[in-house]
Amino acid sequence: MEQAALQRRPGVAVDAGGLPRRLATAVAGLFRGGRPLGLAALIAVLGFLSLYPMGMLFYGSLHSAPPGLAGEYNLDGYAALATAENLIVLANTVGISFVKTALSLALAILLAWIVARTDTPARGTLEVLITLPFFIPPILTATAWGMLGNAQVGTINLAWRWLTGLETPIIDVFSYGGVIWHMMQYSTPFIFLFVVDAFRAMDPALEESSRMSRATRSQTFWRITFALMLPVTTSAFILSFIRGIEAFESPVFFGTPVGIEVLTTKIYALINHQSQPQYQSATALGFAVMVLMFLLVTWQWRLLGGRSFTTVTGKGYSPNVTQLGWKRWITFAICIAFFIATVALPVGQLLLSSFFQFFGFYQLDMLTLEHYRGVWHNREFWSAFANTMLLGVGGASATMVLGAIVAYVTTRTRWQGRRLIDVLAWLPWMMPGMVLGIGFLWGFAMLPAGIPIYGTLWALLLAYIALGTPVAVRVTSSAYAQISNDIEECSRVHGASWWQTLWRILVALAWPAFAVGWVLTFFGIMRKLSASILLYSPGSEVLSVVMLKMWTGGKPEEVSVIGLFMLVLVLVFRWVQLRLIKTRISTL
Amino acid sequence: MLKRVLAAAATILALAAPAAGQTDAEWQKVVEAAKKEGKLVFYTASIGSPFYKDVTRSFEAKYGIRVEALEARASEIRERVRIEQAAGRFIADLHHNGATTTWLMQQDGAFQPHGGIPNARNIMPPYEADEIRLPSDVTSFVILVNRAMVKAGDEPKSWKDLIAPKWAGRMLADDTRALGGGAVFFAVTYEAFGKEYHEKLAAQKPVFSRDLRNNERRTARGEYPLYFPFVLAYYTQIKTLPVKVVIPQEGRLYVRFDLAVLKNAPHPNAARLFINHFLEVESQLVYANAGYSPVVKGVVERSSEDMRSFLATKAMGTTVPQRQNEMLDLAKQLYK
Secondary structure (H helix, E strand, O other), X not given: OHHHHHXXXXXXXXXXXXXXXXXXXXXXXXXXXXXXXXXXXXXXXXXXXXXXXXXXXXXXXXXXXXXXXXXXXXXXXXXXXXXXXXXXXXXXXXXXXXXXXXXXXHHHHHHHHHHHHEOOOOHHHHHHHHHHXXXXXXXXXXXXXXXXXXXXXOHHHHHHHHHXXXXXXXXXXXXXXXXXXXHHHHHHHHHHHHHHHHHHOOOHHHHHHHHHOOOOXXXXXXXHHHXXXXXXXXXXXXXXXXXXXXXXXXXXXXXXXXXOOOHXXXXXXXXXXXXXXXXXXXXHHHHHHHHHHHHXXXXXXXXXXXOXXXXXXXXXXXXXXXXXXXXXXXXXXXXXXXXXXXXXXXXXXXXXXXXEOOOOOOXXXXXXXXXXXHHHOOHHHHHHHHHHHHHHHHHHHHHHHHHHHHHHHXXXXXXXXXXXXXXXXXXXXXXXXXXXXXXXXXXXXXXXXOOOOOOOHHHHHHHHHHHHHHHHHHHHHHHHHOEOHHHHHHXXXXXXXXXXXXXXXXXXXXXXXXXXXXXXXXXXXXXXXXXXXXXXXXXXXXXXXXXXXXXXXXXXXXXXXXXXXXXXXXXXXXXXXXXXXXXXXXXX | OHHHHHHHHHHHHHHHHHHHHOOHHHHHHHHHHHHHHOEEEEEEOOOOOOHHHHHHHHHHHXXXXXXXXXXXXXXXXXXXXXXXXXXXXXXXXXXXXXHHHHHHHHHHOOEOOOOOOHHHHHEOOOOOOOOOEEEEEEEEEEEEEEOOOOOOOXXXXXXXXXXXXXXXXXXXXXXXXXXXXHHHHHHHHHHHHOHHHHHHHHHOOOEEOOOHHHHHHHHHHOOOOEEEEEEHHHHHHHOOOOEEEEOOOOOEEEEEEEEEEEOOOOOHHHHHHHHHHHOOHHHHHHHHHHOOEOOEXXXXXXXXXXXXXXXXXXXXXOOOHHHHHHHHHHHHHHOO
């Protein structure tokens, strides 16, 4: 069908409705020249972005010395994994990630349902507020929670003691619960961003049919609404679970001091805490994690395979909104409580601290604007900000374009090789970031001298695209899965080319999800440290590197100022995005 | 001890000889060549430090040579240099890192001889230079106490006082099982006080945290009355908080940072000139006033008054790179 459509208008230049014409023409030419050529090009791009650095790492896991050094091939790295200590670490990692993902998923679905499908007051504002925690650098909220939830001197416990007179603390963030809670602050809005648009994009006729057939509201939710959202929820669950396994800040901040070790802290120790970095063991551990991830993804494919989740058809619809009556104030309170716990408390602590000379010392004589001035006059910060914006906008856009193409091939076609493409796009997500950063460093440095990637902004850009593609693919493929094939076929029948159909039908309908993916990728780039610290070069510093320098340089207050600045940026981005989505949906 | 001092003196003399033999005219040629090179690429593990930047700025102003600095953690710098050199990409000129990592990189063959530095003759014991490495600055580790929680006179006087029952469960510490100040503390005190000391200290259940800059604030906020080993150079930034530095009677622990010219450096003369500039009294004074021990003569006496008393205290010891892994393994056994 696709081939027929491509052949129908062989010589026509493609107008991809806003894509830069030359790029669109060039890429379309590849696909027009024949499906194998297009697929080969896509596989080559993805292979370079994922397989190549992973290949370097695989070599590292089997070789006693890293690339470029003499050594011998052996399985010592893998043999060293089979210890009782590593089993405990694995159990900790999986257990913590599973609990936090399950709790976050339940909470995110509730919040998304409230925002997208009920008449709760101020839903637009609530949506922005709920997603905010995701965009705050974890090291800042970790510090804030260290001050709020410390068993001895934490603000919450001090307030509790003052109110009740009891000596027993009600909260201790340096515990399993603390690690899980801190991770939930990121995974809940992350999952929420996935599911909220799926709730919106659901044709209410399906739910109405269920109700007409005398199903209760609860039965309708579980059998229709929830079932139709399986691609999105399982994608979000798996992505979030994987993020949980790869999380570093929460366990290192709240777990390590009380002896809770997870895979990432173990890998970090193998690389950074030995006089000789143990790359072989670290990469072997990274591949062990990858096998675990691969099993999960395979499970998701099996779970979803062969089932239809189409909810957006050619027929007009508008999302069904449940009238909650007085209960809408309860749902409103739930959203506000989430916002207070995840944003108002830690950000309030940060905001307060940013006006004092030292974090956590609130004396009048320490009031100052020095940290704001410090950031304003910091040339390195502005240079890094410019680099980051350039890489963020370019990287997020390129990632979403690549993600949209990969998602199309894997979800909307029966082309041979699509599964391989899906796997290639997934690979970077399956390897812990701090290990993959080494793979990129090895890979880019080992390229022939004529390929000028190493030591340039391109190295960072390509690494960011590779790291962002799995999210871009998941976001867009979940949205594509909800769009009926007949709309696409209708476009083809009327003579539109493959690219025109992709851009004007699929991307246009999946646009809200595309925008969410763009924002997730953009802010992901702003935060990526593991790849940035290894790949940046003098003059190409990015924000995450500058923030690390400030943090280790004893300027957490200035890092807070940057964190707050990023929050404002998020608010602006989200506001523009939601305005655009609203305008777009009203014109569909 | 005497043997080590004599060996150090011999090394300094050996180094000073070619430098002294190196006439002003010869050094002037190095300066001119460096100016022609016009640029220096400097890799440093001193992340977030404003002090090397001060030295860099004065170097740029004095010689008109642009310095491009790249900061990363010690192991990241090492791996970056290794892979660049393996791939034939000789980008960086000068390396600035802890003595252990520098020693390991020297074993990897990452450096080339610097060729003689005039100011090397001013390096003072116990610090040493050789034909590859020159010391640049020294980080000292001491004890930090919360003034509000620990009354004057109750502070620990010795590293041995940390095993007193009153500190059980009340100490925050840098991790002894990981590279950094914690490992330095373990290695030096293990040598000095033996295994029993650490068994007792482990029984005190110190809380480990690698977030060094937050640790000092946690102590100041009263979460813990005592934190060790504390980087003395951080004190200037937090001295207005309710904290106090305690230098144990056995002395400060220390870690030396070294400078070394990287193999096939594209700007070798600029690298030599920068090393010489780093060892100037004015450059060393920048470090001394911040709480780093200077490595050349004639600096301590010119340093700021509040730092001079700390810098004048004796140094207890540092790690031996060759025994680092053995010490880390021992620490892991003792501190579960």
